[in-house]
Amino acid sequence: MSTARLDPRKRPAPGRGAAGLLLIGALLAVLLAGCMSSVSQRGISPITAHGFGRAGVRAQPALPGSLPSIEEELWVVARAEPASPPAEADAPGSGELVTKTGAGETVPLPLEHTAVRATISGYIAAVQVTQQFRNPYDGKIEAIYVFPLPHNAAVDGFVMTIGERRIRGIIRERSEAEAIYQAAKSQGYVASLLTQERPNIFTQAVANLEPGHPIDVTLTYFHTLAYDDGWYEFVFPTVVGPRFNPPGSTAGIGAVARGQPGRSGQRTEVQYLRPGERSGHDLALEVHLDAGVALEEISCRTHTIAQQRHEPGRATVTLSPADHIPNRDFVLRYRVAGDRIKSDFLAHREERGGYFTLMLYPPQSLAGLSRQPLELVFVLDCSGSMSGQPLAQAKAAIQRALRRLEPSDTFQIVRFSNEASQLGPSPLPASPENVHRGLAYLAELESEGGTMMINGIKAALDFPHDPARLRFVTFLTDGYIGNEVQILDAIRQRLGPARIFSFGVGSAVNRYLLEHMAKAGRGAVAYLGLRTDAAEVMDRFFDRIAHPALTDLTIDWGDLRVTDVFPRQLPDLFVGRPVILAGRFDGTGPATLRVSGLAGGQPTTFAIPITLAEAEPARRALPAVWARLKIADLADQAVLDPDHELVGAVRQVALDYGLMSAYTAFVAVDTSRRTAGTEATTVPVAVPVPEGVKYRTTVGEE
């Protein structure tokens, strides 16, 4: 075992300038129109100093919750032989950090601050995330940070800032980018690498971070907002929840205690702070909202915000400085004026051709139809990560649902953790006696053990279908698993005529899994936060399933020549839940689209008039949004059929559009100088467990 000792820095670090400005490439395109070759364009405005203010705690005397004093010691111990399957020398978590912070509870870590600036136009968000790293030790380090982004984020920009200098990263095949990063790291150059571990989990690595030296890494992405029962929803996740991985797996996302790398045996690991520990990492967030029509209401239940209304349709929302700990999703919802939202077609043309997105809203006529009798299967995650408040919320939601069943319905309750068990051998009629029995069963359930979700899926889907009823399977879970592919594959294989409605329960749930469970299950997703009224969420679900969905959708595009529409399989339309499609087009407008489908078995058609107005700034996002949907579609196919052609297709789309994917990565190297000193020590950025999640039942310690 080799041991190295790092001391916290004894001098204040040099100041840094304001975070980097990103010029708008689009304006240049206007200047140079005609002689430009497709230079990437973004609609990002310059950063304001206000939005990226720093915490400014460093120069303060030591206080509870601040960085440790300079007299305190910090030890770094590099283990030669980890207890679990060994991590590669350069893999995340390959060093071990042990801190002795005396009486203090703050752990010095190399990530200080995350600044988020989002610009929302209609239902498309352009987001800029700046991660501010600084080495608090007296030796050179490599910082590794595993962090979440929205699962549908089209990450298309990456800039490393060193002092006043800004270096734009290059998108490359992942293995090539990793090799460049490793070579730069081993030769002492400052470099950064962004890789994707899951569609919603990324790893940021910064090599040769010198003592006291700040380095910012800024990444940019686009994504479409969700729309649910009158509310648009912008979500920024701040922390990866601790995942459970089935025995024998190595490709998952491991959860280990800070300073215990390699113990999960997983390729990617997240280190968690112990109860009572706190890193100096904080969050600033600013959202500029342009709804396009008058805003009726802005709401944020997850955080304290300040909002400024500028015009009827525009507002600026900022996160309260008192609510800066990144331990839960930031969820901002807004509602626009008017009785109902109409389907919306956005188009954009550029040298590569035409791109569009279509927010397809269900016709109002659906709300006039009644539902068939249901067979409702409630599947409750009773694993350790649901312990406490999440389980209580999930139980409250099921209680509400049981009370809303009609006598013609049947129901079943399945619980799972390491094993699955259920209320009865088959679904019970929803008589008052059986509902009472179900409530009693529910009340007895407790959480413990692992998340063997596959057992819950088998129990919920592997029994004979009742042809007289629609089978709706509701999963209530935080989704903290690392084997998402296995779960989604199982759903596709076993779904039959059932529909899956996933409910994400908790403060920082695995939205990628939950969205894809609903997508694979041809249902819909909903989120039950810890500060949300469970009954309200379940009532909305019942309102949705109280009417038949519009199924077997087809679209007649009229005079538009439309290709490459994603998702390839059009989802069912439920009341209150539009779906977003993206595609390529050629032709001119105006035009009328005709959408046909079956509602309650009866043919239904409705028309959507569209115009092909010239581009607005936000529409420059459409090629990236389309490419991201195509990547997701190809990746979904690759789950079922993991052949090399699909992998190659994902990679090529990502490279052509400059996007992150599982097979591409951003790398940036500062070749202008080599850092002094010997090999850098790897320091993973430990994060808190999400709010409401118990460390003891998820991370634990040996």
Add this chain to the structure above:
Amino acid sequence: MLLALVQLLAVCSLGQPAPAPTNQVVRFRTVDLLADTQAEPLAAYQLEFSAQGGQTKIVGIEGGEHPAFRSPPYYDPKAIQHERVILAAFSTAPADQLPTGKTRVATLHLQTSGADPPRWTARLMTAATVSGRKIHLTLTAQERKSP
């Protein structure tokens, strides 16, 4: 359209880096792209840089020395798959706040491999003043001494 479509000036500059040491397979190099505008204030430019021989990879693109061009330029992701970048940048600042004379408009960070000297080409495609008037300038690609 403010600028003509024709390519304005084609000044090619071949990098003349020192030969790579044979005992070091992979090297990192820094190449400055220097524009000489004479007395004209530079408001916009577009240039092309390409590496030949398959042994050079672009690993970072940095902005210029003047505040008007300090932001790192964007690149075409399709072109860069062939180690070719088309860089473009502009500033709307008034003329007296724009660079004149010799100025570094961008810096490319490169990784090279192999024993043969790397080869690259830089070509100016167009440049203009803030009023959109085309200007002639000289573009040079100059490798910095190894750190």
